[in-house]
Amino acid sequence: MSQPQTAITPRRDEDFPEWYQQVVRAADLAENSDVRGCMVIKPWGYGLWENMQRIFDGMLKETGHRNAYFPLFIPLSYLAKEAAHVEGFAKECAVVTHHRLEADGRGGLRPAPAAELTEPLIVRPTSETIIGASYAKWVQSYRDLPILINQWCNVVRWEMRPRLFLRTAEFLWQEGHTAHESAEQALQETDLILGLYEKFARDYLALPVITGEKSEAERFPGAVKTLCIEAMVQDRKAIQAGTSHFLGQNFAKASEIKFQSREGKEEYAWTTSWGVSTRLIGTVLMAHSDDDGLILPPRIAPAQIVILPIAPKPETRDAVFAAADKLAAELRAQTAFGEKISVEVDKRDIGGGTKSWEWIKKGVPIRIELGPRDLEKGTVAVARRDRGPKEKEFVPNAEFVAKAGAVLEEFQAGLLARAAAYRDQHTVKIDTKEEFYAFFTPKSSDKPEIHGGFALAHWNGSSAVEEKIKEDLKVTIRCIPFNAPEEDGKCILTGEPSKRRVVWAKSY
Amino acid sequence: MSQPQTAITPRRDEDFPEWYQQVVRAADLAENSDVRGCMVIKPWGYGLWENMQRIFDGMLKETGHRNAYFPLFIPLSYLAKEAAHVEGFAKECAVVTHHRLEADGRGGLRPAPAAELTEPLIVRPTSETIIGASYAKWVQSYRDLPILINQWCNVVRWEMRPRLFLRTAEFLWQEGHTAHESAEQALQETDLILGLYEKFARDYLALPVITGEKSEAERFPGAVKTLCIEAMVQDRKAIQAGTSHFLGQNFAKASEIKFQSREGKEEYAWTTSWGVSTRLIGTVLMAHSDDDGLILPPRIAPAQIVILPIAPKPETRDAVFAAADKLAAELRAQTAFGEKISVEVDKRDIGGGTKSWEWIKKGVPIRIELGPRDLEKGTVAVARRDRGPKEKEFVPNAEFVAKAGAVLEEFQAGLLARAAAYRDQHTVKIDTKEEFYAFFTPKSSDKPEIHGGFALAHWNGSSAVEEKIKEDLKVTIRCIPFNAPEEDGKCILTGEPSKRRVVWAKSY
Incomplete structure (x- = not known):
């Protein structure tokens, strides 16, 4: 039996890890840089991250969190303050030892021996210890609590076997760090955040994650309790997609975050930390994509609809382009999920087939082809990324505009249902x-x-x-x-x- | 003659540099960390940066730019590729030499000698060379041009005399990097961006910047032409608030960004780079603030209006709080500058005077005091941050709601006019x-x-x-x-x- 040809080689069932790399490449999401383990996130991939950021940032702000920014560098002695923590992170970190270069006498450069730091600095693998040093200064009384702060930043963990998005030396993430008066309040926060992660994964990324607690062996180094969301992807493996840690008083003791309680006693604060990262992009890819490339949940797609004007003959080009722009404007006035629909019009002068396949591989939920004959008939050719690449539906223009939002919503729900069915099946x-x-x-x-x-x-x-x-x-x-x-x-x-x-x- | 007492000590005319530090502190914008030259940007300061980001990011996207993300680390040999560039940046950079720590035998940690990198990595001071390496791979033909990419990130330049926001070892910025077919197009881009910077500074930050070109001695290391916006602050010094560089083919040659031209010849691309940073926060502060602390342009203020319910007696508290929330909702339904007005209600249980002074020092454009007697009369007490701290106007509630947007717009225009008059005068x-x-x-x-x-x-x-x-x-x-x-x-x-x-x- 011959398999139908697919846009991605190999197929998922042939070689899943290689399929993954090829989908990343075909969708133009990211690539490896010459710096070992560090990736370049290309505009289409970064656009996904921007949407994720915007959505989750809104959820954090609605629940009383605010953003701040803490130093990239951690003094070596800080990292060493919490025993389990240093054990977990010292093995794989970037160490800054010098603050100047000088000519090496052979036409190159070298770290200047005279500019060696007295204390080496670690590029943050996570920021509990450096943020703890600030909180120790900020907190004197129970009135200063809770502190509910998040930061969006880059972190570095030296990875020996990097893989784009899933495990890279440098990655982008948000890390929340909160401090509370009581264990109970810190546990509530840990739960609250896990709930936000679950909702974010389910309602926006179409990932029907399992929620639960990590066993002791799998806990974050230094945590008392680690909660997590776990997604199943299409090779049936799990991806830990987000974690929320109850740190007890471990880090407060290490960083000396002390406060005068309501009863007038000096106590250590109770802290939490929690994060999701660019790993989510790899998770979304592995959960939803097929042998023709990426499939994006509409709620996070950098473009939800792409319009492809097909006008090979110069004499019809202006009319087709004008109709495409008009359609785009009409669609942008519609909403899906309570927000304006995002539409891109691709007028590049390349063949219609090539162009269409590019957008298939990039995972745009809906493609609209519009040619001179469609103009005459007042129809558009609609193709959905969750159906076969050649399946097109010819729909009257106005009818499509009116139902576009509903189609996107149904598409999103369909992805979630499919992923849930797959998870349940396996x-x-x-x-x-x-x-x-x-x-x-x-x-x-x-x-x-x-x-x-x-x-x-x-x-x-x-x-x-x-x-x-x-x-x-x-x-x-x-x-x-x-x-x-x-x-x-x-x-x-x-x-x-x-x-x-x-x-x-x-x-x- | 005795001077009136001010919230900030010293006053501007007594000791401007110290006044600056004190305003930063009183507004709770940022503080020094224990890591030399690296600052902690606190929520109020970061809120300013988020607003700046949102606004300028929108301007970039409207002009066809997209965001991406490139590695934090630059191989030492990359930095050395452009002669003027290495001269300019090698003197002050953080050098990563090891990728693991180990126990030092004295209870501490040290960089593991066995984990020394073959080639040291530089923490990016700016990304021309690392981004150039990507562009060299992406560009083959004139069809691949222009590339119009921006990134929001952190950079590190080892500063010997750091000052919060204005000169810090680590800072946040956007850096745009574009590549073009011709010198003319790259020059147009350089101009376009400078125009966006000028507009952003003038219309949003209320900074009447001077625009022009740098002399050769002041150019960006490696640039052919550097354009800039320069602001005057209240000690009559200049702050370079943004730069846009035409790099000619210098970096394209260093990074081998070559393409096949329309005429079929192999040519080097023409590139630009441009950036604004968290230095803008320091500039806004120094340009607009007074001896009572920060004054924020409404268009970037994290809160444009703060409502202070004054209810010292428990029996009136609920009614006053409810009225404050109602007023906040009414104000949030109004617009200023075409966007919803942002309002905060401060219900903390601290004295009304203390509370009011906190918001004065934080620079919120409009403060509304609301007490039991105001409820009876249906008025609010309105105080503007661009007037004396004790000047209050009692306005009927509905009247204030109706004109709040206009007041904020007038406030913004007033700050710009005042800064322009100051600049012209000096x-x-x-x-x-x-x-x-x-x-x-x-x-x-x-x-x-x-x-x-x-x-x-x-x-x-x-x-x-x-x-x-x-x-x-x-x-x-x-x-x-x-x-x-x-x-x-x-x-x-x-x-x-x-x-x-x-x-x-x-x-x-």
Whole structure:
């Protein structure tokens, strides 16, 4: 049986990791730079990030958070203040040791020995310690609390095996850092943010994420409790798409964030931190795209509709271009999701087929072709990215304008429903060790990505079990899900009693 | 004669540099961090930057520019590619030499010797060279041009004498980098951007900037032509508030950005770069503020109106708070400058006087006090930040709501007019060396900031003259202004013939 030809080679079922790279490239989202592990985010990819930023920033502000900006550099001694934290981050960081260059005598440059720093600086891998130093100064009394601050910035973690968006040495993110009077309030904040992440992922990115708590082994270094959202992508692996940490008083103690309580006692603050990053772009790609390239949820697409005027003959060009501009203006006056529809008109002088395929690969939800014959008939040819690349519907112009918003909304809902169905299809309750091992064992050594998906299985609560399973199968507990009912069961590995199934999966 | 007491000590006329630091602190804009030269931008300061970003980003997008993101790190060899550029930037940069830490055996950490990078990385001081490396890959043909890309990011220049916002080791900025087919198109872009900067400064920041070209000595390292906007602040010094560089083919040659021209020949692209930074916040502060603290142009204020419910007695509190919320809602439904008015209600339980002074120092354009008696009368007490701190006007509630937008617009126009009058008052045509030297010589050694202002004087075009004047007076040519008429004159220092007056000033 011959497979239909696709725009992306290889297909998902042939080589998922390579398919991913090819979709990133074909959509012109990003590329590797000459600096190891650092990516260049190209305009189409950055446009996605801008939309994500705008939306999530609005959600943060509505819940009383404000943005600020803290230094890029962390003194080495700060990083060392929290024991688990330094263990987690010192292994992979960029270290600044000099503040000047000089000629090396061979026509090149070298760090000037006379300009060596007394204390090396770390390029922030995350900012708990540097922000903690500020909070320590800002907080004296319970009246100064809570502090609800977020920052949008770049961070650097030296990655040995980088992959565009999913794991890069430098990435962009938001990191929220809050300080509270009581454990209860800090826990509420941790929950509130996880709720925002879930809503953001579900309603905007069309990602039906699972929410829950990390096991101790998978916690953020220094956290008391790490909550997370986990997405399933099309190779059935999990991607940790966002985390919200309750830090207890660990970082407050390390940074000396103390305050006079309502009772007049000196106490350490209770802090939280939480973040989502450009990794979300890779997650959206892996969750929704197909063998013809990217498919974007309309709510975050840099353009929701692209109009392609088809006018090969010079004598019809002006009329077709004018009609395209008119249609664009009419569409921009419509709304989808309560906001103006975003429309691009592509008048570049290249072949219609090439042009159309470019936008397919870029994942624009709706393509409109408009040629001289359409003008005569008063119709447009509408193609949806969630249908086959050759499927077109000819619709009267005015009818399309009137329903464009509804089509985009239906498209968005359809993506979410499809991703949820896929996740459910590949999420299986497993009760025996044999079945569990079989579930995660690839059928072919050529395609290690093809395995079962998410396993819901009992666990005795021990890190040793996690370690063994990680070693055997590269499978970890993604989370102890919030919505799992209490039930009597037996640990998948040891047979010991367990009260709750946890989510096991391979992950990025 | 006794001076009235002011909220900021010292006053501007007592010690301008210290006044500046105190206004920054009193407005809660930013503070120094423990990392030398790196500042913490606090929520109120960052809110200003967010507004500036939003506005200028819109102007860039309207003119066909798109955002992208390039690596933080520049390989040392890249920086060295353009001779003037490396000379200008290698002296003051953060150098990353290691990618891992290890225990130092004394309970601390040190850069791991085994993790030394083969090639050190520079934290970007500006991104011409790293972006050029990408453009070299993206551009093959004239069809790939122009490239019109901007990025919002952090950059680092090791500053020996940092000052909050004006000169910090790390700062935030936008840097645009464009590539074109011809010198003419690149020059047009350079001009277009300068025009946007001028408009942005004038219409939004209320800064009546002078526009012009830098002399060769003041050009960006590696540029063929540097255009700039220069603001006068209240110590009569100049602040370079934005620059737009025509880079000729210098960086295209260094980065090998080559393309096949329309004529089929291989040519180097013509590039530009341009930027404005968080320095604008310091400029706005120094231009508009007074001895009671910050005064913000309404178009960029994080809040345009603050409502202060005054309800010391518990029994009236609910009614006053409800009225404050109602008023806020009514005001938010009004527009100023074609956008919704931004309003904050400050219900904190602190004294009315303290609260009012906080907002004065933060520079909010309009303060509304609302107490139980106002409720009875249906009036509000309106105080404008561009008038004395005790001047209040009692206005019927509905009347104020109806005219709030107009008041804000008038406020904005007033700030611009005042700054323009100040600039004009302290800009003087000078034709003799004696007068020139006297103009720039402080009357008292205690207050080096008190001098004449901007001098419009003739110049023979020689860098030697600039050097001599800089050495004698710390005065430089801020720009060769665009609007200067051609006229016969004599160089202020040498008496040699000159065709045009240039702008001389002390500067930050």
